[in-house]
Amino acid sequence: MELPAIVVNFKTYGQVDGDKTLELARICEEVAKETGKSLIVCPPMVELSRIAKEVSIPVFAQNVDLWDGSVQTGATTLSEIKAAGAQGLLINHSECRRKLADIEFLIKGAKDLGLTTIVCSNNVETSKASAVMGPDFVAMEPPELIGGDISVTSADPGIVEDTVKAIKGLAPGVKVLTGAGVKTKKDVEMAIELGTFGVLLASGVVKAKDPKEVLLSLAEGC
Amino acid sequence: MELPAIVVNFKTYGQVDGDKTLELARICEEVAKETGKSLIVCPPMVELSRIAKEVSIPVFAQNVDLWDGSVQTGATTLSEIKAAGAQGLLINHSECRRKLADIEFLIKGAKDLGLTTIVCSNNVETSKASAVMGPDFVAMEPPELIGGDISVTSADPGIVEDTVKAIKGLAPGVKVLTGAGVKTKKDVEMAIELGTFGVLLASGVVKAKDPKEVLLSLAEGC
Amino acid sequence: MELPAIVVNFKTYGQVDGDKTLELARICEEVAKETGKSLIVCPPMVELSRIAKEVSIPVFAQNVDLWDGSVQTGATTLSEIKAAGAQGLLINHSECRRKLADIEFLIKGAKDLGLTTIVCSNNVETSKASAVMGPDFVAMEPPELIGGDISVTSADPGIVEDTVKAIKGLAPGVKVLTGAGVKTKKDVEMAIELGTFGVLLASGVVKAKDPKEVLLSLAEGC
Amino acid sequence: MELPAIVVNFKTYGQVDGDKTLELARICEEVAKETGKSLIVCPPMVELSRIAKEVSIPVFAQNVDLWDGSVQTGATTLSEIKAAGAQGLLINHSECRRKLADIEFLIKGAKDLGLTTIVCSNNVETSKASAVMGPDFVAMEPPELIGGDISVTSADPGIVEDTVKAIKGLAPGVKVLTGAGVKTKKDVEMAIELGTFGVLLASGVVKAKDPKEVLLSLAEGC
Numbered sequence: 019m020e021l022p023a024i025v026v027n028f029k030t031y032g033q034v035d036g037d038k039t040l041e042l043a044r045i046c047e048e049v050a051k052e053t054g055k056s057l058i059v060c061p062p063m064v065e066l067s068r069i070a071k072e073v074s075i076p077v078f079a080q081n082v083d084l085w086d087g088s089v090q091t092g093a094t095t096l097s098e099i100k101a102a103g104a105q106g107l108l109i110n111h112s113e114c115r116r117k118l119a120d121i122e123f124l125i126k127g128a129k130d131l132g133l134t135t136i137v138c139s140n141n142v143e144t145s146k147a148s149a150v151m152g153p154d155f156v157a158m159e160p161p162e163l164i165g166g167d168i169s170v171t172s173a174d175p176g177i178v179e180d181t182v183k184a185i186k187g188l189a190p191g192v193k194v195l196t197g198a199g200v201k202t203k204k205d206v207e208m209a210i211e212l213g214t215f216g217v218l219l220a221s222g223v224v225k226a227k228d229p230k231e232v233l234l235s236l237a238e239g240c
Numbered sequence: 241m242e243l244p245a246i247v248v249n250f251k252t253y254g255q256v257d258g259d260k261t262l263e264l265a266r267i268c269e270e271v272a273k274e275t276g277k278s279l280i281v282c283p284p285m286v287e288l289s290r291i292a293k294e295v296s297i298p299v300f301a302q303n304v305d306l307w308d309g310s311v312q313t314g315a316t317t318l319s320e321i322k323a324a325g326a327q328g329l330l331i332n333h334s335e336c337r338r339k340l341a342d343i344e345f346l347i348k349g350a351k352d353l354g355l356t357t358i359v360c361s362n363n364v365e366t367s368k369a370s371a372v373m374g375p376d377f378v379a380m381e382p383p384e385l386i387g388g389d390i391s392v393t394s395a396d397p398g399i400v401e402d403t404v405k406a407i408k409g410l411a412p413g414v415k416v417l418t419g420a421g422v423k424t425k426k427d428v429e430m431a432i433e434l435g436t437f438g439v440l441l442a443s444g445v446v447k448a449k450d451p452k453e454v455l456l457s458l459a460e461g462c
Numbered sequence: 463m464e465l466p467a468i469v470v471n472f473k474t475y476g477q478v479d480g481d482k483t484l485e486l487a488r489i490c491e492e493v494a495k496e497t498g499k500s501l502i503v504c505p506p507m508v509e510l511s512r513i514a515k516e517v518s519i520p521v522f523a524q525n526v527d528l529w530d531g532s533v534q535t536g537a538t539t540l541s542e543i544k545a546a547g548a549q550g551l552l553i554n555h556s557e558c559r560r561k562l563a564d565i566e567f568l569i570k571g572a573k574d575l576g577l578t579t580i581v582c583s584n585n586v587e588t589s590k591a592s593a594v595m596g597p598d599f600v601a602m603e604p605p606e607l608i609g610g611d612i613s614v615t616s617a618d619p620g621i622v623e624d625t626v627k628a629i630k631g632l633a634p635g636v637k638v639l640t641g642a643g644v645k646t647k648k649d650v651e652m653a654i655e656l657g658t659f660g661v662l663l664a665s666g667v668v669k670a671k672d673p674k675e676v677l678l679s680l681a682e683g684c
Numbered sequence: 685m686e687l688p689a690i691v692v693n694f695k696t697y698g699q700v701d702g703d704k705t706l707e708l709a710r711i712c713e714e715v716a717k718e719t720g721k722s723l724i725v726c727p728p729m730v731e732l733s734r735i736a737k738e739v740s741i742p743v744f745a746q747n748v749d750l751w752d753g754s755v756q757t758g759a760t761t762l763s764e765i766k767a768a769g770a771q772g773l774l775i776n777h778s779e780c781r782r783k784l785a786d787i788e789f790l791i792k793g794a795k796d797l798g799l800t801t802i803v804c805s806n807n808v809e810t811s812k813a814s815a816v817m818g819p820d821f822v823a824m825e826p827p828e829l830i831g832g833d834i835s836v837t838s839a840d841p842g843i844v845e846d847t848v849k850a851i852k853g854l855a856p857g858v859k860v861l862t863g864a865g866v867k868t869k870k871d872v873e874m875a876i877e878l879g880t881f882g883v884l885l886a887s888g889v890v891k892a893k894d895p896k897e898v899l900l901s902l903a904e905g906c
Contacts, residue, residue, distance in 0.1 A: 027313060029311050029312060029313050030306070030310070030311060030312045030313070030315055030316070030317045030319075030320060031311060032319060035319050035320055035322075035323035035324075036289070036320070036322075036323025036324055036325070037323075038323075039289075060313075062316070062320050063285050063286055063314065063315075063316050063320075064285055064286070064288040064289050064301070064316055064320050064321060064324045064326075065288075065289045065320075065324065066286040066287075067258070067261075067286050067287045067289070067290040068289040068290040068293065071290065079286070079314075080313045080314040081313065081314025081315075084252070088252070089251050089252060089253060089335070089387065089443075090251060090252045090335045090336070091249060091251050091252070091282075091302045091303065091330065091333040091334070091335040091336055091442075092285060092301075092302040092303020092330070092333060092335065092336040093252055093285075093303075093335070093336065094252070094284070094285050094286055095252045097252075097254060097257050098252060098257055098258070098284050098285075098286050098287075099286060100257075100258075101257035101258025101259075101260075102257075102258055102286045102287065103258070108313065108314070110784060110785075111313040111314060112313070113311070113312045113313040113314065113315070114312070114313055114314040114315065115783040115784070115785050115786075116783060116784065117781040117782060117783050117784070118776060118781070118782065118783070118784040118787055118805075118810055118813060118814070119776075119781050119805075119806050119810055120781075121784055121813075122807070122809045122810045122813065126809075139784075139785075140785050140788075141788070143788045143792075143816070143817045143818065144784055144785055144788045144817070146816040146817070147784060147787075147788065147813035147814070147816050147817050148784070148813070150809070150812040150813050150816055150854065151809045151810070151812070151813050152809070165311065188816065188854060220313075221311075332562060332563075337561040337562070337563050337564070338561060338562065339559040339560060339561050339562070340554060340559070340560065340561070340562040340565055340583075340588055340591060340592070341554075341559050341583075341584050341588055342559075343562055343591075344585070344587045344588045344591065348587075361562075361563075362563050363566070365566045365570075365594070365595045365596065366562055366563055366566045366595070368594040368595070369562060369565075369566065369591035369592070369594050369595050370562070370591070372587070372590040372591050372594055372632065373587045373588070373590070373591050374587065410594065410632060471757060473755050473756060473757050474750065474754070474755060474756045474757070474759055474760070474761045474763075474764060475755060476763060479763050479764055479766075479767030479768075480733070480764070480766075480767025480768055480769070481767075482767075483733075504757075506760070506764050507729050507730055507758060507759075507760050507764075508729055508730070508732040508733050508745070508760055508764050508765060508768045508770075509732075509733045509764075509768065510730040510731075511702070511705075511730050511731045511733070511734040512733040512734040512737065515734065523730070523758075524757045524758040525757065525758025525759075528696070532696070533695050533696060533697060533779070533831065533887075534695060534696045534779045534780070535693060535695050535696070535726075535746045535747065535774065535777040535778070535779040535780055535886075536729060536745075536746040536747020536774070536777060536779065536780040537696055537729075537747075537779070537780065538696070538728070538729050538730055539696045541698060541701050542696060542701055542702070542728050542729075542730050542731075543730060544701075544702075545701035545702025545703075545704075546701075546702055546730045546731065547702070548730075552757065552758070555757040555758060556757070557755070557756045557757040557758065557759070558756070558757055558758040558759065609755065664757075665755075
């Protein structure tokens, strides 16, 4: 995953059901090609394999349930994510929080399979806790700003700086991403200025009238 | 969904990761075409959309999390399942049990979207409870027999008969499927003889050395 | 449990922490003695054993996690509830919904220990499902009315009647309680008139300025 | 909480239902008085308030669900634990694992109420993650050794040393406790020698034929 990166989480927005998932993934791919910047897409779980076959930019899973191939129904294993063609995954997103022990277990399992891990966190303390377990990235997203109109970089730049500083001290190999409320070129610029390696965003792109326009603007900020 | 039916749950078996999911789904499709019998496949969640595009037999989801398009990450909505091309879904499988209130909510939501529902249950009492909430099917599977070598139709035919009888009394429109340990033509024959409309199985096919051979034999039992 | 009954759920309201739990339980006991009516208290889980030792009216648990004495930390078993001196328990309250299979398991286990079960439900369909599993009581509480100012008997008397009628048809031995928004003598009278055997309430008593006055009024409605 | 300490988790063992909880808590109290050593008891949740009233040694909760007094049924809040008379609590025990975000939230909330926190962890990585969130204690317990006959101090002394060392580097104010398989005086001695401040144990005491004898021996090891 090249840096800085724009990670687009499609969530379960009705705007990206079925074929519309593919449309948006293709737009992300176009913007990546046109601008040379690094874009990653996280499609709905049921579209993961299909999207990974259809686009050339990295595809990440929004979630995972289990490390190995232990027999379950309706759950998703790391092996399935890998076999589906994904290059990485989100762990512990605000909307699917995980147990501490499971986060550690999944980070280790993902590493064994060569999958890149982005662990989401909600404040400085949980960011530190996430970082010392050794994921590739920590994406700090204050829950009260997720889905809103003000970027964390404007609403609370201090929390981003504190997170970057704390993680540098405790786990220097782990990179920080900025999440929550990211919508504009300026938000991306500030995220990078504050010492993070990119942004994780959702509604700003998925719910935009013209997602391509938004993505082009975000890419300019990188 | 034509009856009697053979519903093949791929679970998360390592045997059916990635492209191997497609291979097994194609084998099921072949057997359906060659025998004229009704086969349904339930692929891993991340392969759902891909498989629904690739095979002509009905594809069901193994699970669902939410009814409507409310915004979540890593969860799966009924709308996504529908948009992915699935025709129905399992609810409350032994390996992903659901809350009572959620089962009812999901049955209603699936009906609104025209998705066929198979609610799994573990004994006569929970089969009755499932049936009175109005799904299309109840698949009774004693958990201790799931994944084993003895079919419920041999181990405990009485529990199948009792379930069929109880549901006939309380919710005559709901059909029963037989699950747990089903592996042979004879198991399917007995399932139908006991008054059920088909079988739900997993390991008997997925872990078979020659899945096609097993499926052809099961189809003969219909 | 004598009928009709007034079941007071203390929930986790700050008003009833620690010694204040005992105060309210004693008030309920006084009202029961003074009026000769049947009152049941459901104190916070950590106060259960203490309250059961201190008051003579029936004490019910708000919740339970496990049937038998299997080894867990921080969970509550049916055996512990029984040993603490409780006479029964709520299962599947709106604020701690249970899996279908667990509800059935807990009903059966409670019966084996001689504990009275009140299964909470949210609409006619889940009430039917709860009833066919054989608890002693089903308490129907539309979630949108819980904690509010309008009793379900005023807001939607039809849903209470439909529940009573449906359960009479499917599981005649199971009695219905009325919950959600109950606060006055008139609410209790209507609950009984609609064919239910009492009320389950919380905020109407716990948050009242003068809980004794409210309880005396409710008791008059019985 | 005086150190070194012996923390006795009663779990939900049938041996300590109801009045038997009080018997064992009294034995712990006797041993504390007779030996002058620090013993802490964690009774079943439903006995918490009663035991806190009956014994003079510190009582800890085995678990907690919520920080503040938000309205729930069947859950346990930090305020209730405090009001019940407990001095602290276990968080994230192997048998009731918590989400990362909730652990952080509960540590902070407990601190605000003056409750001592022991966060359980399962390996060096999760111990580090727990420690950087600032609890009073981290109790490292490899799950495969919990309830067994070999103490972690014998089976894997290196993991205890590594945990102590890692936490000293990252969060020097946080103290480590040793858990899993602790049963004898020698286990306690080794736990202290390895740099931890006491032990967390359950079956070794609760299931002992003569708990007092075991406790006296453990106290000698302090």
